[in-house]
Amino acid sequence: MKNKKRAFVMVIFGATGDLAHHKLIPALFSLFNREKLPDNFSVIGFSRREMTNRQFRGHFENLKDRKGWSKFSKMLIYQKGDFQDKDAYLELIEKLEELDKKYKGQVTRLFYLATPPQNYDTILDFMEDTKLSRGIGQDSINQTKIIIEKPFGKDLETAKSLDKKLYKTFKEEQIFRVDHYLGKETIQNMLAFRFANGIFEPVWNNRFIDHVQITFAEQKGIEGRGRFFDGVGILRDVAQNHLMQILASVAMEQPKSFEREAIRDARAKVIEAIRPIEPKDTGKFTVRGQYEGYLSEKDIDRNSNTGTYTAVKLFVDTERFQGVPFYLRAGKNMPKNTVYVSVVFIQTCHILFKEYGCPEIGNVLTIKIQPDEGITLRVIAKKPQEKLDLATVNMKFTYKDEFGVEIKDAYEKILLDIFAGDQMLFNRSDELQSSWKFITKILKGWEVQIKSSKWKMPKYKKGTWGPKEALDLLEKDGRKWIEA
Secondary structure (H helix, E strand, C coil): CCCCCCCEEEEEECCCCHHHHHHHHHHHHHHHHCCCCCCCEEEEEEECCCCCHHHHHHCCCCCCCCCCHHHHHCCEEEEECCCCCHHHHHHHHHHHHHHHHHHCCCCEEEEEECCCHHHHHHHHHHHHHCCHHHCCCCCCHHHEEEEEECCCCCCHHHHHHHHHHHHHHCCHHHEEEECHHHHCHHHHHHHHHHHHCCCCHHHCCCCCEEEEEEEEECCCCCCCCHHHHCCCHHHHHHHHHHHHHHHHHHHCCCCCCCCHHHHHHHHHHHHHCECCCCHHHHHHHEEEEEECCHHHCCCCCCCCCCCCEEEEEEEECCCCCCCCEEEEEEECCCCCCEEEEEEEECCCCHHHHCCCCCCCCCCEEEEEEECCCEEEEEEEEECCCCCCCEEEEEEEEEHHHHHCCCCCCHHHHHHHHHHHCCCCCCECHHHHHHHHHHHHHHHHHHHHHHHCCCCCCCEECCCCCCCHHHHHHHHCCCCCCCCC
16 A cells, blocks of 8 residues: 655755764664655755765665665765855755655655754754755745754853744744653653553642652763763753753643643743752752763863763742752763652651651652663562561563563654654753753853862762762752662
8 A cells, every 4th residue: 555644855964973873864764664654755864974875875884784774775865065065055955856856746854953063053054045944846834844953052042042043944833852852752651650640640749749859870971972072061961951851741730631732831831930040059959070080081171170960959839849859960970871760759657657667768659761661669568577567669560561562762753753743742942941041050150169269070980870969969958869
């Protein structure tokens, strides 16, 4: 049966980079093998390197031995082009017009900026100048979409500037701002878990929750990304986007519906409600750290104050979570790769069982985002012996064991939503500006810290959970980080 999905052409700027190599092309190839793509499509790789179509296809050596690659790879086209060369964009327009004729009809055009952020302005300017963004040869600009990867700016002002440039050329419904964590199955399932289960929603508030922890740990260091990372840091690279979106999924109110804008409205309200940390209070509510040896890494300034670890204590000033602290941490060179949320409930065991002794931490709901995606509920139970002795036990399920399927890469879901024009799992401008407003105040506070002769960058050993100051952030509140 003929595949009736609309034909598309995806132009990937920066097609020889890591994102295209490890995420975009593998995701497209997987969707192709799953018959999720139309019969007619092309992927144009646009990059600086001198390369033929055949060499470009051979660039993805990790895929060439897999079933279906020979057929899929024929859809890959390459065009050499410097991002600052107007002629390269004009050549690209000619290629697109040829494909319009080949596919005989309305062809959706997708422009994916898989480049370092410093190239965004240049590419967008030339897209506007050459009318590439206007969808030449098509009846409606609604068939043209722009996809842009985080980070969306480096502070509030640059984020606003990027939005201004995007809006000069595109409508909001054409803009897909990718934070791939919103495409994670577990993040999406958090909504179903919270709002479809009547046993959790009644206790999902400050009457029952003591605090919430969010951990984002990477076992690797910067791995050759020194030039990029040293100008960004972990707060911008992970906290401003991934952690903010995970927090929003935990703290959002029930949306009016499961429609696109209702979900994005609910997320945006949470991020807007985060209590700002004024620059003078950054030492009280935030921790920044560097792993030992960072300053010796390639392309790193030997006097760098860039953080490879951050921990933040914050509050969400909504009626539901008023007074409940959220502790967020993210770091490189951690003991393992893991991302999870732990919702710690108020300990009530001591009311009836105080003479027998209660576990220090009682009920904890942990949502594991990666790896081994699943949910664990820690409960208190009596040990099987004559003496009354209490301990905690885990009730656990994983998606792989329960549903018998491997979790698909988030980029597959992201690409399908882009094809369908569904923006629910993509950042909206107001969400981003609220998160940058919060993060920028912290950055300004850190700038003040650096100028103080008393301040020194906290250090931590590779393979540990960060500097001592991060432990103190919780311990001064009588709490501890939970490992999952």
